[in-house]
Amino acid sequence: MLLTARLQLLKPDAALAESDRAWALLPRVRDPAQRANILLGRAEALLAVGRLAEAGKLLAMPEAARVVPGDYKRRDYLRMELARQAGDPRAVVRIADAALADWPPARRPHLRAWMQLRRAQSAQALDLRLVDAMPADALPADAARAGAVVPLRLLRALQAGAAGEPDYRAALALAEQRAIPVEIAAAVEAYARWRLARGQIAEAGGLAGRVTPWAEQDFGLALLQVALYAQLGQHGQWEAAVARARTLAGERPIPPELLAPLPPDPAAAL
Numbered sequence: 596m597l598l599t600a601r602l603q604l605l606k607p608d609a610a611l612a613e614s615d616r617a618w619a620l621l622p623r624v625r626d627p628a629q630r631a632n633i634l635l636g637r638a639e640a641l642l643a644v645g646r647l648a649e650a651g652k653l654l655a656m657p658e659a660a661r662v663v664p665g666d667y668k669r670r671d672y673l674r675m676e677l678a679r680q681a682g683d684p685r686a687v688v689r690i691a692d693a694a695l696a697d698w699p700p701a702r703r704p705h706l707r708a709w710m711q712l713r714r715a716q717s718a719q720a721l722d723l724r725l726v727d728a729m730p731a732d733a734l735p736a737d738a739a740r741a742g743a744v745v746p747l748r749l750l751r752a753l754q755a756g757a758a759g760e761p762d763y764r765a766a767l768a769l770a771e772q773r774a775i776p777v778e779i780a781a782a783v784e785a786y787a788r789w790r791l792a793r794g795q796i797a798e799a800g801g802l803a804g805r806v807t808p809w810a811e812q813d814f815g816l817a818l819l820q821v822a823l824y825a826q827l828g829q830h831g832q833w834e835a836a837v838a839r840a841r842t843l844a845g846e847r848p849i850p851p852e853l854l855a856p857l858p859p860d861p862a863a864a865l
Contacts, residue, residue: 603778605813617633627658631666635666647680647845650677667703671694679713684718688721712746715754745778745782752789763782763786783802787803810836818840818850825853837849
């Protein structure tokens with residue numbers, strides 16, 4: 596629970612510290628469900644700090660594959676997240692499709708919705724079909740499923756393309772209402788990238804400004820800042836953002852297009 600809380604607060608180093616404490620207890624744990632939970636938690640914390648090889652080894656262990664009611668499809672989600680962090684969208688789509696094929700909508704809808712969103716984002720990068728979104732009147736409203744609404748709204752926005760702004764706004768408003776940093780970060784990143792793709796740089800900058808402090812800890816937000824400063828042509832800020840992203844990356848690749856040298860800064864010649 597503490598590890599999950601740290602991850603939701605965008606504190607990956609603190610989450611890893613919690614995982615270290617649990618990991619030290621593993622030799623004394625005999626219950627298979629608890630062992631699987633510790634393994635999956637450790638993998639999740641390692642992914643959050645970019646230690647992909649270690650996370651992959653844990654997820655490949657037979658013990659991690661044990662089906663625990665409270666961890667339904669968690670290993671599948673983490674395997675998908677490993678592929679996403681490694682920059683392999685085809686593997687993301689393959690893993691997500693296999694997991695979603697027999698995933699009842701009422702079971703862990705929050706995790707299911709995030710997998711749908713990540714699958715759709717990777718599919719878009721490959722120009723593949725997007726997963727169908729839920730219709731507006733079917734968005735879950737009960738407390739048990741409220742956590743699924745933010746990713747489902749982002750999924751609908753993604754599918755709507757140029758007409759997606761209302762859903763991006765709604766997703767961000769709900770994320771801020773729920774006050775869960777990891778959800779706010781996901782909504783801001785998706786919305787800001789949508790604006791950047793349309794040349795709305797000032798608006799994207801305003802969105803990114805809401806989460807600037809978290810970019811010191813979150814790799815995705817750090818990459819967003821790199822993309823923003825590149826489009827603004829602000830050399831100093833871009834270089835600082837690249838350095839920060841490299842510090843946070845671990846084994847996660849930085850898209851080459853974000854590292855392409857910017858055109859010469861006219862101000863530097865003055």
